[in-house]
Amino acid sequence: MENTTENLNKLEADESLLGKTQGSASQGLKQIWAVGGGKGGVGKTLVTANFAITLAKAGARVVLVDLDLGGANLHTCLGVEASDKTLTDVFSPNIKSLQELALPTIVPNLSLISGAQDAMNVANLPHAQKQKLLNKLRQLPADYILLDLGAGTSFNTLDFFLAADVGILTVLPEPTSIENAYRFIKSAFYRKLKNIEYLYDARSLIDSTMNRKNELKIKSPADLIRNLETLYPEVGMKIRNSLNDFEMKLVVNQTRTEIDSEVGFGVRNVCKKYFGFNIDYLGCLEYDSAVWQSVRRKRPLILEFPASPLVPTIQKMVGHIVSEQAEKIKRSQLGL
Amino acid sequence: MSQEKKQNYYEILDISLSANAEIIRTSYIRAKNAYNRDSLAAYSLFDPEESKQILEEIEEAYTVLSDSEKRRKYDESHGLLSSDSSYEDYTARDALRAHVAAVMQAPTNQITEHDEMAEAPVSYPAPAPSRPDPSAIDRLQAAQSSLNASVPLKGNYSLTKSHVVDEAMEEKIRNTEPVTGVFLKSIREYRQVRPEEIMDSLKISKNYLAALESDDFSKLPATVFVRGFVIQYTKALKLDHEKLTASYMQFLKSKRP
Numbered sequence: 001m002e003n004t005t006e007n008l009n010k011l012e013a014d015e016s017l018l019g020k021t022q023g024s025a026s027q028g029l030k031q032i033w034a035v036g037g038g039k040g041g042v043g044k045t046l047v048t049a050n051f052a053i054t055l056a057k058a059g060a061r062v063v064l065v066d067l068d069l070g071g072a073n074l075h076t077c078l079g080v081e082a083s084d085k086t087l088t089d090v091f092s093p094n095i096k097s098l099q100e101l102a103l104p105t106i107v108p109n110l111s112l113i114s115g116a117q118d119a120m121n122v123a124n125l126p127h128a129q130k131q132k133l134l135n136k137l138r139q140l141p142a143d144y145i146l147l148d149l150g151a152g153t154s155f156n157t158l159d160f161f162l163a164a165d166v167g168i169l170t171v172l173p174e175p176t177s178i179e180n181a182y183r184f185i186k187s188a189f190y191r192k193l194k195n196i197e198y199l200y201d202a203r204s205l206i207d208s209t210m211n212r213k214n215e216l217k218i219k220s221p222a223d224l225i226r227n228l229e230t231l232y233p234e235v236g237m238k239i240r241n242s243l244n245d246f247e248m249k250l251v252v253n254q255t256r257t258e259i260d261s262e263v264g265f266g267v268r269n270v271c272k273k274y275f276g277f278n279i280d281y282l283g284c285l286e287y288d289s290a291v292w293q294s295v296r297r298k299r300p301l302i303l304e305f306p307a308s309p310l311v312p313t314i315q316k317m318v319g320h321i322v323s324e325q326a327e328k329i330k331r332s333q334l335g336l
Numbered sequence: 337m338s339q340e341k342k343q344n345y346y347e348i349l350d351i352s353l354s355a356n357a358e359i360i361r362t363s364y365i366r367a368k369n370a371y372n373r374d375s376l377a378a379y380s381l382f383d384p385e386e387s388k389q390i391l392e393e394i395e396e397a398y399t400v401l402s403d404s405e406k407r408r409k410y411d412e413s414h415g416l417l418s419s420d421s422s423y424e425d426y427t428a429r430d431a432l433r434a435h436v437a438a439v440m441q442a443p444t445n446q447i448t449e450h451d452e453m454a455e456a457p458v459s460y461p462a463p464a465p466s467r468p469d470p471s472a473i474d475r476l477q478a479a480q481s482s483l484n485a486s487v488p489l490k491g492n493y494s495l496t497k498s499h500v501v502d503e504a505m506e507e508k509i510r511n512t513e514p515v516t517g518v519f520l521k522s523i524r525e526y527r528q529v530r531p532e533e534i535m536d537s538l539k540i541s542k543n544y545l546a547a548l549e550s551d552d553f554s555k556l557p558a559t560v561f562v563r564g565f566v567i568q569y570t571k572a573l574k575l576d577h578e579k580l581t582a583s584y585m586q587f588l589k590s591k592r593p
């Protein structure tokens with residue numbers, strides 16, 4: 001079992017990004033969906049590109065943003081010529097809005113902001129710049145902004161993931177990928193907790209709870225939260241509520257058998273037990289050679305192989321998120 | 337730690353308070369699979385000792401929740417539901433959904449399950465007609481109905497239900513050569529798929545299915561048709577259909593050249 005205190009302490013203090021950017025309700029209907037996952041090659045780009053096309057084809061205005069800083073390849077998957085206008089320019093004084101960086105694609109309603117080729121400038125953004133970028137993303141004239149995040153668990157990646165309205169995690173049914181995904185979830189969880197902690201000034205309460213770790217039999221983050229709720233009901237409740245809207249989506253990609261697709265349910269159950277929060281398992285995308293063929297042809301799967309069994313599944317996943325989010329927005333507008 | 341600090345039985349099985357018997361059973365099996373020794377999902381966060389204890393809790397939860405009398409008493413003593421509530425497959429979410437639909441005056445979407453077995457190429461719904469200066473909510477609603485979004489996701493869309501994973505059987509499925517019709521039948525039974533379900537989804541008659549599953553080659557149709565069946569059959573069971581079909585076809589050719 002890992003030492004939870006250590007994990008908590010490792011994080012640098014950072015101002016809350018969440019308080020200012022999360023929650024589409026206050027921002028109108030614009031939604032940011034971020035696709036992440038611990039490892040490279042697990043299908044993040046496949047999911048981001050094809051979810052975006054599905055939304056655009058359904059009539060929504062969509063902007064895709066390649067935030068895989070260092071491994072940007074979204075433009076290739078969409079058959080868009082590499083441009084000299086990339087995300088790197090976002091802080092240049094000549095650029096007034098992000099919209100100027102958006103390139104049209106073959107899909108009507110869908111544009112693309114290409115990833116920075118030179119990772120050094122953007123890969124580790126200082127807080128203020130990250131905030132600025134997030135605000136600019138929210139201002140894009142679009143209904144949906146989809147972020148293709150890179151591999152790994154840098155603060156950059158975690159912060160974009162957490163600031164999004166919908167965070168989608170893709171994994172492969174393989175031990176290394178699942179381990180990486182848990183590392184990602186764990187880092188995101190502590191990053192989120194850090195933000196909440198800052199918001200409610202709860203650091204010392206968490207520390208004092210952790211000091212009684214053995215006595216309280218705290219083995220997992222879920223145990224920590226449960227004990228906080230008992231020891232300090234008010235703050236515990238606030239933390240619980242903030243964590244409750246930390247709901248991420250899970251896609252298991254490249255499944256070959258029934259057992260592979262069941263992995264998603266296992267991860268969901270384990271996360272609930274270990275972290276104490278819900279993961280929404282969207283389902284699995286089976287292994288289909290059409291995927292790499294479409295990559296090779298530099299055409300998105302949905303356009304190149306519309307008969308692929310992945311296409312209806314992707315439509316269903318997107319439909320599920322759209323309706324769920326619409327409900328959420330409506331609910332908060334109705335004050336429910 | 338006191339009792340109420342633990343997960344309750346519903347949380348242990350990852351189900352809602354209103355879950356019906358079928359959901360309880362499916363979730364029980366999934367929970368067991370999540371913590372068994374070969375599971376990918378648990379080993380990196382829980383050590384074997386912890387997993388063993390969790391498995392015991394899962395059994396305990398299932399023993400109580402699968403028995404309506406025990407469940408009622410448990411609910412009562414934990415203040416989970418008023419005792420007169422019935423366990424319908426109905427959630428607060430459905431109520432909310434209905435409410436939201438009414439408020440938005442959106443047409444209630446038809447619930448149409450997509451048939452994964454359908455061979456026809458997927459056709460896209462036409463993009464929503466553009467209106468003068470459509471507002472965001474209109475577009476969202478258009479996207480929503482165009483995506484036929486009211487279908488709840490179950491995680492997988494095959495015929496197979498959750499079943500207890502038997503590693504020995506999984507190993508056999510991976511390695512058995514050649515794949516015979518009799519063996520396919522044993523996989524179908526292991527996956528808990530009834531013959532009628534296969535007949536329905538493959539649109540084949542009882543006689544053909546029986547012939548296929550008993551290796552009665554004289555009653556089977558021409559080889560190209562058999563191949564089609566076996567592909568659909570193994571796909572419906574979520575198997576590695578390419579590999580199993582190839583193996584079966586070799587077997588068929590050796591018996592019926």
Ligand SMILES: Nc1ncnc2c1ncn2[C@@H]1O[C@H](COP(=O)(O)OP(=O)(O)O)[C@@H](O)[C@H]1O
Pocket residue numbers: 039040041042043044045046047253254255285286287288289290291292293295
């Ligand atoms: N469902 C799938 N079936 C077959 N191949 C896939 C599938 N998903 C991904 N791949 C292959 O894996 C490669 C990596 O996928 P990609 O989406 O680029 O991953 P990431 O963005 O996470 O690095 C793709 O180029 C493709 O060849």
Ligand SMILES: [Mg+2]
Pocket residue numbers: 041044045068071073148
């Ligand atoms: Mg990628």
